[in-house]
Amino acid sequence: MSDGINRNGLANRFWDKKPLTKLSNREWEALCDGCGKCCLNKLEDEDSGEVALTRVACRLLDDATCRCAHYENRHQFVPECIVLKPDNLDTHAYWMPQTCAYRLLWEGKPLPDWHPLITGDPASVHTAGVSVRGWTVSEFDTPEEEWEEHIIEEPL
Numbered sequence: 001m002s003d004g005i006n007r008n009g010l011a012n013r014f015w016d017k018k019p020l021t022k023l024s025n026r027e028w029e030a031l032c033d034g035c036g037k038c039c040l041n042k043l044e045d046e047d048s049g050e051v052a053l054t055r056v057a058c059r060l061l062d063d064a065t066c067r068c069a070h071y072e073n074r075h076q077f078v079p080e081c082i083v084l085k086p087d088n089l090d091t092h093a094y095w096m097p098q099t100c101a102y103r104l105l106w107e108g109k110p111l112p113d114w115h116p117l118i119t120g121d122p123a124s125v126h127t128a129g130v131s132v133r134g135w136t137v138s139e140f141d142t143p144e145e146e147w148e149e150h151i152i153e154e155p156l
């Protein structure tokens, strides 16, 4: 099943050949593995700066598809949702999931073997057990003071 990310017709291993700032929009978008983990709420330790992901999902995340339910007009509902771009990645990479392709490439690391760009299969992120499919809880049902109980270990 498609994850809505168009990975067709891109140059073989383009991410190894160009810096992130030189990628086309399509190449940039295709780097997303569709895991949905950047849509989980995070807890950040003010003193250490350490970030922990929780299984408490953004109100718009559909954890069956691992996609945003209203991606195009999401800022009407979640104004603080980040638009990740090559020129702001350096300010956001630290809180991105450890398996996130943008963070991995920004850190000079390779894409993992299960990445859909490598497998050619959008489902491989789910079969590898890396996505949020089926295990999030709603932020509506989970008060913020309980988020600590929902911290997840990374990488999944």
Ligand code: SF4
Pocket (backbone or CB within 6 Å): 031, 032, 033, 034, 035, 036, 037, 038, 039, 096, 097, 099, 100, 101, 102
């Ligand atoms: S964590 Fe990264 S790879 Fe996963 S959905 Fe978010 S942007 Fe895409």
Ligand code: SF4
Pocket (backbone or CB within 6 Å): 038, 039, 040, 058, 059, 060, 061, 062, 067, 068, 069, 070, 071, 074, 078, 081, 082
């Ligand atoms: S608004 Fe959509 S893209 Fe933004 S965090 Fe929520 S689910 Fe993810």
